[in-house]
Amino acid sequence: MTSATFWDNLLELFYVLIGLQLAYTSYKVFTDKQNSKRIGSGLFWLDLGLLFALGKVLPTVISGLLVVCLGIITIFNQFEVGKFASFSMDHLLASAKRYRNWVFFPVLCLAVISMLLAKFIPGSSKVAIGLAAVIGTGFAWVIFKGSAKATMAESDRMIQAMGTSGVLPQLLAALGVIFSLSGVGTVIANAIGGVVPEGSRFFGVVAYVLGMVIFTAIMGNAFAAFTVITAGIGIPFVIANGANPAIAAALAMTAGYCGTLLTPMAANFNALPASLMEMKNPYGVIKEQAPMATVMILVHIALMYFWAF
Template identity: 40%
Template structure:
């Protein structure tokens, strides 16, 4: 049976390959960064088991490792690799043509198929995939199948995939791990009572007996927290716990489904505005070699403002019917 641990081991192989290739080329900061990530991913299950058994030392070591990662990234000793030498890849892409889309299309197709089998085809599904983490495991299977298809289409050795993964990781640099850290930060904020603090602050600033004021505070809060943390998933538990549930749903009787769905979409308007959403806004600028790393954001902000306004209006008319 495929489990979530297998996904982490697969990620550890890719990260470990990046560390190995960087060490061979004496890019020591990059190699150290990816090596730390490799150990954390490979030892994830053992670290969790030790924590559940009452041994806090492994998790404390992981916390120290995260601090080291931040220091490596923050001191600027881990520059992004150049993406300028792409002539060979461009030539091969022209030769292969539309066949290159095959592996990319296999990812969603295989992911959906594996997920459906895991969830809705008993007893076969639970024998193949860990059902509690079916979506993530299914995505890993889809990516693995696409990798095999890509090596067959391009007639490349499997090791070439590791080399290209290493090159891409060095091009993206530390920004590739930012979404994971920011999502974890949202869970930390929720667990430490930031939602309650937000509720108290909102109660002092706005008239909580006004549904319009509470709704605007919720929408703006989703945008602002998403801008800060770079991820609407990280912002949602804070704003839902601070404003969405206690004020909009319980006090004003709003439909929680509308508040949740449109609130998340409003949060994603903040994603369009922030460099903290590195995978959406900074990574494309690096890969496309734009003159400004904020070029993507400059093109997106008008859409973000209009969409946030429309979402807020829709929430008002749909949530309080």
């Protein structure tokens, strides 16, 4: 077995594990008699679990039909987020005093371990986050005296709390690919070509960063913007002028997140918090984030210009 095959198989294993967790959530929803729409909600999670666990072997037509079924369930309002018992505030305060900053350790493991794996073990980047999650979960069990049962229960709670928005990253990433294949990137490249001076690294960088910010603001997510803007602006106007592809692409993605801070289309980040906190101004979160987002846009332009070349 080659190294590439090993990492591909391990990646597929993680997809299967996610599918099994979603299937468990489906079972919990089906048996939740307090959920008035448990049939539709359970089918939603079971459908998504099948896509994750069997996506590699399912015929494309079947996968497409399963995705359509997800849409049908939500269109006909047959999905409902489950209700969970609230935690005791006294218990939470006692746990906070007991564990203090150790509560952050498993989460920090995700970032640190995934970065180390991707940097020092060739080919592991595609599964680095999955491996880091497994290791971080192990640390959590040791620190908090956890168990597999508790982990599954809390994973189920988190999945149900996210609701249908949990599939948004996958849908937006697919949308970006569709836009790219349909030629949107070529249209953008032709439009930018008439504005950006040929061979200008600086204006190419400005166009790449601002393109990511604006398109992310329109789409509500940087995943959808990345494929289109990189194909239409990044490759012909930045990378073709000698920029390091890895550095330029990484900075372009984080530049897109600046657009996320500025748009109500990013409902999970901007509209939902304003609603939950009952803010008078529904755009209050965006208003507070806008100055920092503007500064970070300028920082990204500088970093890409001086670091990528």
